[in-house]
Amino acid sequence: MSSSTSTPTHSPGETVELTGFSLDTLRYYERIGLIEPVHRAVGGQRRYREEDVEWLGVLRCLRDTGMPIARMREFAEQVRAGDGTFAHRLALLEEHDRGVADQIALLERQRSRIHEKIEHYRAALSPAHT
Amino acid sequence: MSSSTSTPTHSPGETVELTGFSLDTLRYYERIGLIEPVHRAVGGQRRYREEDVEWLGVLRCLRDTGMPIARMREFAEQVRAGDGTFAHRLALLEEHDRGVADQIALLERQRSRIHEKIEHYRAALSPAHT
DNA sequence: CTCACAGCTGGAGCGCACTCCAGGTCAAGT
């Protein structure tokens, strides 16, 4: 049953490097079910497979875009539940994407206000207009 | 000493409407020194002047773009300290602006990954390719 | 006069997402 191709696995330290999550966060994500129980080497140390690292990449993407952990868990559960949840997952991602779009739009609007302020201060400080 | 033009003031409730901050948040911001002690009507109820509402707009802009409260306090203190702090304020805003730019860039990068996923699910669900 | 209502205060509590800690284990190097 087990695959014959030896998928290279990653030590916890390597996985920290690869994903940008801290060791504590990796363990935390496992505890709360964002990732499935990770395989262990003899001695109990975790070994993350490529597949795990890829999934962590997805989580990173969702976190970076502000998805709350509860929502990520929902998504993770659907992924585990198999291909029958494609439509649901799609809907979830589409909704999230709209949120991200709004977020970007807000940031850009507010950023232009910041630029106005910056210009204001620059003008006030400039040695010009003699 | 007092101005003769009767600046219209706003009740707490109005200010909630105008700024999008909750009553509790308005009081909280006052407590921690993000805004100066607000004038009171007889009876002790707060009356926000136009000027206060505008400053709250600045705070909203900074909050929306993710500036931590501690940094906003720094900024508020410089504003209170007068025109001698223009250069410092400019530097603070410029640094913040760089952070916002990074934030937007990250969101856009990750959003394109989300789009890939969405396309993937759409393809998997589409009834096409017969 | 009575009542509802908006707002007041000081202080406690909350939700989120980690982050830290004490005390232990295992493998490899010298």
Add this chain to the structure above:
DNA sequence: ACTTGACCTGGAGTGCGCTCCAGCTGTGAG
């Protein structure tokens, strides 16, 4: 044999930014 360093566990603690609460007061409508 000893030490070092990476990692383990369960559980407690942290930081941020609010948010809620009890108990009170002043104002205006009916």
